[in-house]
Amino acid sequence: MRCSGRAVRTLVQDVAAPPGQVRDFYVDLSNLPQTHPLVVSVKCTARREVAAGHQADYRVRDRIPLGPLTLPVVYAARITVATTGAVTAEARQFPGVRLNSRVTFDPIEDGTRVAEQLTIRAPAPLLGFTVGQAVKAHIAMLAAVARKFETR
Numbered sequence: 001m002r003c004s005g006r007a008v009r010t011l012v013q014d015v016a017a018p019p020g021q022v023r024d025f026y027v028d029l030s031n032l033p034q035t036h037p038l039v040v041s042v043k044c045t046a047r048r049e050v051a052a053g054h055q056a057d058y059r060v061r062d063r064i065p066l067g068p069l070t071l072p073v074v075y076a077a078r079i080t081v082a083t084t085g086a087v088t089a090e091a092r093q094f095p096g097v098r099l100n101s102r103v104t105f106d107p108i109e110d111g112t113r114v115a116e117q118l119t120i121r122a123p124a125p126l127l128g129f130t131v132g133q134a135v136k137a138h139i140a141m142l143a144a145v146a147r148k149f150e151t152r
Contacts, residue, residue, distance in 0.1 A: 005123075008119050012116075014146065032060070036141040037137050045057045045058060054080075058078070075091055076092050077089060099134055102116075118138060
């Protein structure tokens with residue numbers, strides 16, 4: 001019997017803005033409460049320069065819907081922002097839930113194609129629920145990012 005599982009999902013969203021603007025908005029995790037439906041608050045706990053970019057650690061507070069209840073969850077996240085190219089992040093939650101992402105920002109005719117590859121690890125009994133919640137939340141988050149750049 002396996003104790004944990006893994007799932008990989010790729011989400012894509014086109015955004016009507018140049019890649020640099022979209023990337024700058026995306027990597028500023030203080031924007032998460034506006035865009036991510038589960039995130040309540042984000043606090044930067046450390047930031048350091050690394051070769052060709054920077055890395056930042058955060059404390060994130062979520063609200064996870066579970067039937068009629070909402071469970072408060074606090075977890076650590078780290079984002080690595082290279083000067084150019086993909087942005088990577090890792091979120092670590094109790095009990096043994098890990099969400100790693102790799103996000104690219106490619107120019108397209110009308111703006112930017114954001115592609116987010118999620119790798120989710122969780123205890124086997126939680127994997128289906130965790131993947132479902134993460135994918136649903138990240139689809140909503142990417143759509144909210146796109147709305148931030150819509151012409152008004």
